[in-house]
Amino acid sequence: MAIKRSYGQYCGLARALDVVGNRWSLLIVRELLRGPARYGQLQEGLPGISTNLLTDRLRELEEAGVIRRQLDTDSNGIAYALTPWGSELRGAVAALVNWSTPLMVSGPGGDSVRTHWLVVALESLLDGKRAEVPATVGVEVDGTTLTVRVDETGTHVALDVDGQHQTVLRAEPTVVLGLASGMLTVEQAIAAGGLRGDKQDLTTVFGAD
Incomplete structure (x- = not known):
């Protein structure tokens, strides 16, 4: 697995952040936790992300083994899905959602x-x-x-x-x-x-x- 940018620390948290710590990466994971999605669906679910940045993040996550491409049977196009390893991020995402409760009170x-x-x-x-x-x-x-x-x-x-x-x-x-x-x-x-x-x-x- 090639990581372009790294904290350079032999620590599980640091190495995990090497893979999913970039801006938008975990939000892409959030979208895919519901199931496979096409590029356009991801863009719709991630307001504020540029097309170039979404393309870059998808490529990085795919190269890292977090997501994979597959055939979308509805459109015969390409859809993105979490790999089994990527799906294990569900627990980390859930923990962050629960931790965020005080931050959500203001609406x-x-x-x-x-x-x-x-x-x-x-x-x-x-x-x-x-x-x-x-x-x-x-x-x-x-x-x-x-x-x-x-x-x-x-x-x-x-x-x-x-x-x-x-x-x-x-x-x-x-x-x-x-x-x-x-x-x-x-x-x-x-x-x-x-x-x-x-x-x-x-x-x-x-x-x-």
């Missing part, structure tokens, strides 16, 4: 927001949650709905396809993140947003264990 301000970023955030914040009786809720943010399901295997989050949920919480990203992090109660989240359906479903998914 987005003028920063860009994409609802699909909540997929990785909610998986991270709700990691370890289990439910013997499964529960599923929809979380609607800016007209886009996420499916959040908790069962005996853990928490599963995905962008909604059909929009058919008996229980749906409609709220701003700050409220959703506050609820998932435990900084807001279910009652506070409902008051700040709106709930259609069964409050118990929301409590099972987001409430304290």
Whole structure:
């Protein structure tokens, strides 16, 4: 594995940062944790990145063995995907998401927001949650709905396809993140947003264990 720039330290953290410490690299990983994506999809999910820089970062991550190219069956074009080794970054990304909670309290301000970023955030914040009786809720943010399901295997989050949920919480990203992090109660989240359906479903998914 050839690293163009290196901290030159025989330390696991330093060598990991040699690979994914460049600006935008971990955000590319965040996008690919949801699944393979085409170049245009990555660009859409990374507002502010230039085409040249995205190309450079993709090449660096591919050369390092973090991502790989594969055929996109929908377009017959090229898609990028995490390698098995790259997928192991999920834990590191989750740890950073959880660590960031105090930084998110102030809200987005003028920063860009994409609802699909909540997929990785909610998986991270709700990691370890289990439910013997499964529960599923929809979380609607800016007209886009996420499916959040908790069962005996853990928490599963995905962008909604059909929009058919008996229980749906409609709220701003700050409220959703506050609820998932435990900084807001279910009652506070409902008051700040709106709930259609069964409050118990929301409590099972987001409430304290």
